[in-house]
Amino acid sequence: MAISTVLPERSLPLAPPPWALKATVYVLSFYHSASSTLPLDIVYDPLELHAPSFSSEKETGKYVGGLGFAQIVRYTESPVGTYDELAILPGFFHIVGPDGSKKKDSRITGIWVSQETTLMNGRRNWNIPKNLARFKFTPPELATTSPIKVEVFRADPSSTRPFFSATIHPISYLPTFPMSSTWLSYLGISTFILQPPLPEGDPADIVVGTKDWKRSYPILKCKRAKMVWIDMKQADEDRKRGEGAVGQQEGDAMVKKEGKGYENWWPGMRRWHLGMICENATLELGEPEVVKE
Template sequence: MAESDNMNSDRDWETFVDGPITPKPAPWETKATIYIIPFWTSGQTAKHLPPKSYSPLEGASAFASKEFGVPVGGMSTVQLLRYTDTPAGPYDELILNPGYFEHPVETDNGKKATKKSLRITRIYVSQKQTCWNGRTLWNIPKHLARFEWTDSPDGSTRVKVFPHDTHTPYDATEAKPSDTPFFQCTIKSMSYIPSFPMTSSLFKYMGIDTSLVQPPLPQGETELGELPGTERWAKLAGFVQYAPKASLAWADMSQKGEDGKAPDEYDNFFPGLSRWNVAVKLLGGGASFPAAETWETPKGAL
């Protein structure tokens, strides 16, 4: 029986989440509400990804170096997830995937080659258990943040994300959330459009490879110890997001605050996103995460 089946109350989960960090090996089966906001990263944008593409820790490391991957753009997503059941407990998550990266691989005969894969470059979660496990299991560069969700009478949902790593100047201990949101968004379902079942496994039949290939991560020096580093590359293939009931929605990506100003030059968060974007909302489903395939850094990559 999975540990999540043994948790009988919110208090049980709260005790676990607040306790010592506990390894939770893959595979993971999860339940979640998922909001996917697709967009396109142009080749020109990919050549000069905004600094906000990476957290400060990863942005100053080999993780963001051209030796570990050249951004080429293409299919990209911002994702918001509200996990209600995972091996690491409930948590919220914000994902930025700015498209494909050409990265080094080593062939069977020891020669250096390149492949093209999707990559998560920046991601925030609301608790330390999933932060540590996500970094350790799959090289997912998770950092902590506070999530603020507001449901309105008109049926819309607004979220603001306050990371621990966006203070100015940067606080390497990442001890507390910022007072200023790094990201905000309002999502409202489209009217008169019926829901439909959805699974991301359909992409493989369209010839689209959704595997993530993640470089090794740097280690952060925090009090909670939630930012372990890794030494091997990791490939997450065969992961699936699914829901028996999916629907289309509008995502308002304006980052302007009450003063009418955005925190940086990107009024709609990231190049390729407009003020209003079509989003997909997945209800009553979740995501499956298999164990990663790992390998040493190819010779000559650094």
């Protein structure tokens, strides 16, 4: 077993866009209706959760569900070196413009990484709300043909329970296939992400805050994708059926929802899901568009 370390870094180098990265990507997809409650404590880091400029429905738009993703990414090449990442894109948000028009865009609500250089640059370049975390992979090497367990912990070394875990089982009898995120546009699904301004964290020179909205168009491609089964049973014994979840309601009231709890990560989510591995994938992140909402 191996846990990727969070290194203390200062005087971090700037890495402006565009970025070209290589990685192995594990993808869990899910769908929620427009009436679904967004579990705030799952999709946001506490820093962004308590910043109305990033998470308030009134200031940043209403969650309307749709196709969402959770992605575990192991970057082998990037402008800032190797690192691991958990990214959550829960679906779409309706944004009301100054003229009253409505737009529907996807958003990265939470993203956790294993080193500070990508954290600082991701926040600065694209308003991507990166925060530090520790990643544990069992077995530690990259696995695309055998099961691998992924656990993600808070950066604090005293944190012993993962806030996200998944066990990925490749389906060996199915063939590999090429994949590109751009193909989603043929299904009428936008792959643009529109990110609200970020709050400043501690230390402020690394967990940087921003002032403008930014829209970007990440492109993920690979020649060898394969289907997998993903076991979402969580390791945290405190997360049991019936505990409920904090959710987003009209007016941003945070309430306790009774019913299914967190046993499979997202309230009400079933344990087993079809997912995908992208081997030797490439990710392109270009210059963002600054948007005045």
